[in-house]
Amino acid sequence: LVLLGSRTSPQLQVKCLCVLMFLSFPLNMAEVPGPCRHSITREHLLTVRNLMDNQLRSGCSITYTFIERRSLSKCCFVKAALPWILELLTTHFKYNRGSVNDGYVQSLRALILNIYSQKCVPQINEEVEDKPESFETLYRGSPSEALQRAAEVLSVYWELVTTSNAPVDWRCQHEYTETFGSTTEPSELFTESPTHFTDSYGRKSVKASQRRPVKDLYKLGFIIASICGGLLFILTLYCLITQKVLMPLVCSFLDNMCPNKDSSHTTIN
Structure with a gap:
């Protein structure tokens, strides 16, 4: 220089x-400083997808607790749901050591533990913020449906850390205080899986189809009564118009006839 x-x-x-x-x-x-930007990759999302594909299509149902997003922001949704993903993988997805599915599960568990160890997502501090118990929901469904919910959370986290150019604000003390209706124990709120919903909807459809002929008969009777009433109204209106036209003609005819009689009577006298 x-x-x-x-x-x-x-x-x-x-x-x-x-x-x-x-x-x-x-x-x-x-960019966002630290390793958090690279804490999750597309390969992790693909791992969840592969584990979903390896599940039985007509297997048994599982009951698990998860976070229903509702009005939660992306960061607060991820913060509340990550512990339940770890609980879900540990409790309901156990495979033989060394198998392909076991490798997928261990990779996903290591992903979440690494996120916590790198402090990319802070754990819920009960001294500062409430636990998101009002968003905890009890689900029952297939393992694929449970993994689908976990994949949605991980996709939101991937979007947060890869598209943001500023550190994510993980403070959620105001959002976790929301209460859902009058339910005092949200963890006991039972939500049916899409399969159960489809079955119940089918039963309701059968009952509705059984009641449909009666409703159709009522509709047909109402239509016939409406048509008859309309025809009666038109006929009445026609008669009134006809009377209004004929009455002046009759009166004028009588008026013409009456003076002639008086004049002839006068002439005779």
């Missing part, structure tokens, strides 16, 4: 200083 200062013009010296300042600018200022 001293050599440049002795042999170059002041404008060139200013340009060189600008280049040096730009090169010394910390690269981590352009």
Whole structure:
């Protein structure tokens, strides 16, 4: 730099200083600092998908607790749901050691534990914020449905850490205080799986189809009564109009006839 200062013009010296300042600018200022941006990759999301594909299509149902998002923001939804994903994998997805599915489960468990160890997502501090118990819901359904809910949470987390250029605000003390209706124990709120909902909907459809002929008969009777009433109204209106036209003609005819009788009577007298 001293050599440049002795042999170059002041404008060139200013340009060189600008280049040096730009090169010394910390690269981590352009993105979220730390390893959190790379704490989850598309391979983790693909791992969840592979584990879902390996589940039986007509297997047994499982009962588990999970977070229903409702009005929660993305960050508070992820913060509340991550512990339940870990609980779900540990409790309901146990395979022989060394199997393909066991490798998938261990990879996902390591993912969540690494997120906590790197402090990418802080654990819920009960001294500052309430536990999101009002968003905890008891589900019953297939293992694939449970993994689908876990995949949605991990996808939201991946979106948060890869698309944001600023640190994520994980403070949720105001959002976790929401109460859902008058339920005092939200963890006992039972939600049916889509399969159970489809079955109940089918039973209701059968009952509705049985009641449909009676409703159709009522509709047919109402239509016939409406048509008859309309025809009666038109006939009555026609009669009134006809009477209004004929009555003046009759009266005028009588008026014409009466004076002639009086005049003839006068002439005779």
